[in-house]
Amino acid sequence: MFSRYSTFLNETIYSVGLQPYAVAIVDVNSDNQPDIVTADSVSDTVTVLLNTGNGTFSSPTNYSVGVYPISVAVVDVNNDNKHDIVTANLGSNTISVLFNTGSGTFSPQTTYSVSANPQSVAVADVNSDNKPDIVTANEYSNT
Template identity: 55%
Template structure:
């Protein structure tokens, strides 16, 4: 089986994002400037991709629960925009628009781990043109909840 993606798929991961116990496909489409989500429909078949806008030149991704709600979220490095985008899983395999955080120049790789031992997942970014690695501590982030949370 072959499934269509955006232009120049650069990186992918397979993780159950909608809680049905089956691995779904998340792909970074570099030239299309988006992330595609292909939900596993069973028997090795997948839905057509649903896309979510990213910054310029998405290059890599990590999948982890960023906000502690038990659902896997998407972290994407936007190499041309010099930032990382966090797309929160809002349920049923759908995601919010990205919230961006500045990085060094030309971020190329991203990982997620609890770097400071506070029990929250942090974002670790390798910045290719800056020749450095940066850590974004998610325990210090706030997320929009809408009106009157």
């Protein structure tokens, strides 16, 4: 974080799952404060840290996902105006979707198979049908 004089403030460390590989900053509990979501590759989890509004974050909440998540996207995938979590799981050739149940809590994962070694995940309406589409980049299948 920067102070008003463009110098760094003291570092604050928050615990997350083992070997976090990716991070997203999005308001997941609709309080107009940016929250933190990490993809934790070795613990096969995502970690959610809710912004308390005073420059600190809540204790971490971990959610199970597929094997070795290395990419995370946090967007509304089911059009309920709540940000959901999507991970690309390198070790299981899957993506995990965790639906936001409100107040920054998430349902257990729903998994979908993808091609070999998904490296990255993104979500956008790529076919103009007003529904979000999940796109992965898959290393071993060159797709």
